Every structure is written in structure tokens, then in C-alpha cells.
Amino acid sequence: MTTASPAPPATESGYEPTTFWTAPKRNFRSSARLHMQHALFQKTIANQLLHPAIDASLSFLTPFRLADLGCGNGVWLSDLHDSLIARGITTHQLDGFDVNPVNFPPAHTLPAAAADGNIRLRTLNVLEDHPELEGVYDVVHLRAWCSIVTKNDPSHTIAVAMRMLKPGGYIQWEETRVDKQTCSAGPDAAPASAVATETIIKIISAGGAALGNTYTFLGSLGEHLSKGGFTEVTSKEYAKRGVDLKAWTEDYLMVWEELPDLMPSRAQAPNSPVTKESFTELFGKCVVETERGVVVHQQGVVVVTGRKPL
Numbered sequence: 001m002t003t004a005s006p007a008p009p010a011t012e013s014g015y016e017p018t019t020f021w022t023a024p025k026r027n028f029r030s031s032a033r034l035h036m037q038h039a040l041f042q043k044t045i046a047n048q049l050l051h052p053a054i055d056a057s058l059s060f061l062t063p064f065r066l067a068d069l070g071c072g073n074g075v076w077l078s079d080l081h082d083s084l085i086a087r088g089i090t091t092h093q094l095d096g097f098d099v100n101p102v103n104f105p106p107a108h109t110l111p112a113a114a115a116d117g118n119i120r121l122r123t124l125n126v127l128e129d130h131p132e133l134e135g136v137y138d139v140v141h142l143r144a145w146c147s148i149v150t151k152n153d154p155s156h157t158i159a160v161a162m163r164m165l166k167p168g169g170y171i172q173w174e175e176t177r178v179d180k181q182t183c184s185a186g187p188d189a190a191p192a193s194a195v196a197t198e199t200i201i202k203i204i205s206a207g208g209a210a211l212g213n214t215y216t217f218l219g220s221l222g223e224h225l226s227k228g229g230f231t232e233v234t235s236k237e238y239a240k241r242g243v244d245l246k247a248w249t250e251d252y253l254m255v256w257e258e259l260p261d262l263m264p265s266r267a268q269a270p271n272s273p274v275t276k277e278s279f280t281e282l283f284g285k286c287v288v289e290t291e292r293g294v295v296v297h298q299q300g301v302v303v304v305t306g307r308k309p310l
Contacts, residue, residue, distance in 0.1 A: 031103040033254045034072040038079075040247055041143065041174060044301045045238050049080050051305045053234070054139060054170045058084070063091040066139040067164055069126050069157075071096030073103040074110075076143060077119055081111055095137075096121040126160055134163045142173045151212040154221070158228035165308040171230060172305045176298040177237070179215035181205070183296045185289075194294045196285035200256060201296070203274055222304045230306025237302045245295040252296045256283055 042049075050058075058064055064084075068077050077094045084092050098104070101123040110119050124130070127148070140161040149157060161171045181204075183197045208214060217224060222235030240248060260276040260283070269275060290296070 027102060029254065031073045033251055034103065035075055036247060037144065037251050038075045040244055040251065041301060042079075043244055044240055045174070045303060048303075049076070049083055050139070051170075051172055051234065051303065053232070054172060054305060057138075057170070058089055058092075063093055064089065064139075065093045065137045066095070066141060067126075067133070067137045068094070068096045068141045068143075069161070070142065070145050070148065071098050071121060074105060074119065074121055076141070077121075078105075078111060081119055085111070090118075092118055094119045097124045097126050099123065099125050126164075127156065135166050137164050138166060138169045140164050140169070140171050142171075144175060145173065146175050146178055146215055146218065149213070149215075149217070152214060152217050154217055154224050155228060158224060158230075162229055162308055167308055168310045169308045170305060171225065171308075172303070173221065173225075174301060174303045175218055175221070176240075177218055177300050177302060178298050179218050180299045181296070182299070183294055185292075185294045189293060193292065194289055196282050197289050197294050197296060199282060200279075200286055203279070204256075204259075218302060221302060222306075225304055225306040228306075229309070231309055232307040233304065234306075235302065235304045237300045239300050240297055245297050248298075249290050249294075249296045253287065253290065256286070259283075 049055075066080070068074075071077060074096050077096050081092075081094055084090070096104075096119070098121070101121070104121045126133075142157070142161070145157065158171075165171065181201055183194050183201060185193045205214075222233045225233045260279050263274060263276045263279055264272055266272075266275045266277050286294075
């Protein structure tokens with residue numbers, strides 16, 4: 001369910017997160033993209049899986065229980081599991097939740113030490129009421145969740161995490177700064193070298209704004225945690241590495257390539273400023289621009305944490 005891009009542009013039917021993330025387009029290609037996205041996040045945040053304050057508390061928690069919301073293909077959970085096992089922490093339960101199970105790895109392919117249930121993946125919309133999950137977890141983790149947040153208001157997501165946590169439990173939330181999406185070319189590039197890419201960014205930004213989604217809340221996500229009742233809040237932004245920008249660009253292109261499916265055709269909406277056909281043509285030009293050196297990026301990754309009061 002996760003992505004590093006903002007919500008798709010608005011169409012006549014609007015944008016509903018659960019519908020988008022359960023569409024047939026979420027398949028092996030989206031899973032491959034999630035593997036790449038995970039690697040890029042890890043490179044950006046110095047390969048940190050858990051914030052040091054959270055990590056330091058693990059040895060005191062037996063058993064340790066964690067929920068990963070919007071877990072996608074479970075790659076973050078798998079890496080965390082391996083890290084815990086390497087440290088001798090074996091009494092842990094890692095639960096991944098997603099509205100679409102298509103990217104879940106087969107149970108028999110999970111790490112051998114997870115055969116007793118250390119990792120469990122479950123199809124579930126965690127934004128709905130689930131009393132059985134309240135007060136269960138020591139840590140709730142979210143990554144690239146922002147496309148699920150609507151109207152620039154993360155309060156519902158924060159409240160869900162708060163309910164799922166035990167007293168004294170932690171939230172850890174990581175996002176790219178999608179509110180700062182931009183593109184750039186090398187110093188010797190021609191002035192018009194990124195026109196198509198810039199146009200797509202404007203279309204996506206305008207579509208999000210029309211739905212009330214500008215993602216400006218990301219700049220003050222730590223403050224939102226405090227307002228939601230969390231204490232010991234931390235917030236740190238990591239700059240993306242220049243060497244990774246080509247890979248980030250390819251990650252975004254894989255998302256953008258799917259967007260025409262949400263748009264009307266010229267026959268359906270002859271007066272629409274953006275149609276399936278016009279966006280597909282524009283996307284083709286964008287790909288050429290990136291092959292000539294244009295990169296798409298969102299400047300940094302922000303990591304925020306907070307603790308539920310005891």
C-alpha cells in the first residue's frame with residue numbers, strides 16, 4: 001500500500017486510497033518497486049531500521065511486538081527480523097498489515113526462524129476499527145504512508161497508532177518530502193531539457209491540491225504527533241544522496257506510468273486538460289528527458305518518533 005509519490009491526480013471520480021492500492025495494477029511490478037524503494041530509504045537514513053531510542057528499549061521487552069502498517073511486500077519486516085535474530089533477540093512478533101495481499105511473499109519463503117510466527121502478514125484496513133489490536137504493540141511503524149493521508153490531516157492515522165500501542169510504546173514514521181517534489185538537470189543542460197518532467201510534477205501537484213492534499217503536514221509531522229498525545233517526540237530529516245537520485249527517479253517513473261489508468265480518455269472527456277492519451281504522450285517525453293540526465297527527487301526523508309504516555 002505504500003509509495004513514495006503523492007496521491008495520483010484528481011479525476012472526475014476523485015481519489016480513494018483503498019481503491020487505488022487494491023487495483024489490479026498492484027502486482028509484481030509494484031512489489032519490485034517496493035524492494036527498490038526500501039533500499040533507497042535505507043541508504044538515505046544510514047541503514048537505520050529503528051530509531052536508537054526505540055532500538056535501545058528492545059532488550060527490555062519480552063516478547064517484543066511490532067506492527068508495520070501498509071507493509072507492502074514485507075521487506076522492511078524481513079530486514080528487521082534478520083537484524084533482531086543477529087542480535088540474539090528471538091522473542092519477537094512482527095505483524096504486517098496491508099489492504100492488498102498481492103505483494104505478500106509466500107509464507108514458506110519467510111526466514112526460517114520465522115516459522116513459529118515471528119513474522120505474520122495480514123490483509124487488513126487498519127484505519128477501520130479493530131478492538132482486538134488495541135494496546136497490543138510495543139512499536140507501530142509506518143513508511144511512505146502519506147498517500148493514505150487525505151486533506152493534509154494525519155490525525156486519524158496518528159490516533160490509530162496510539163490505540164494500537166501499549167502504554168510506553170513507540171511510533172516511528174518515515175516519509176520522503178513529497179511536498180517538495182522537483183526535478184533538475186545537469187549544469188550544461190539546455191533550458192527546455194526538463195519541460196515534460198516539470199509538467200508532470202505540476203499536474204500531480206495540482207491534482208493533489210484540488211483534493212486538499214498538498215502534504216505540507218510533512219514539514220511539521222513531529223508537531224502532529226505531539227498534538228495527538230505522543231511524548232518524547234523526535235524529528236530528523238536526512239538529505240537524499242546524489243548518487244541515489246537516478247534510482248529515486250526510476251522509482252517515481254514506475255508510479256507515474258500507472259497514472260493514466262485513473263484518467264478519462266479523450267472520448268470520455270474531450271474538454272479535460274489532462275486525458276489518458278495526453279498524459280501517456282507526456283510521460284514518454286519525460287522518460288526521454290530522464291535518459292538524458294534529468295532527475296526527479298523529493299529532497300529528503302523525514303523520520304519522526306514519539307512515545308505513548310505510560
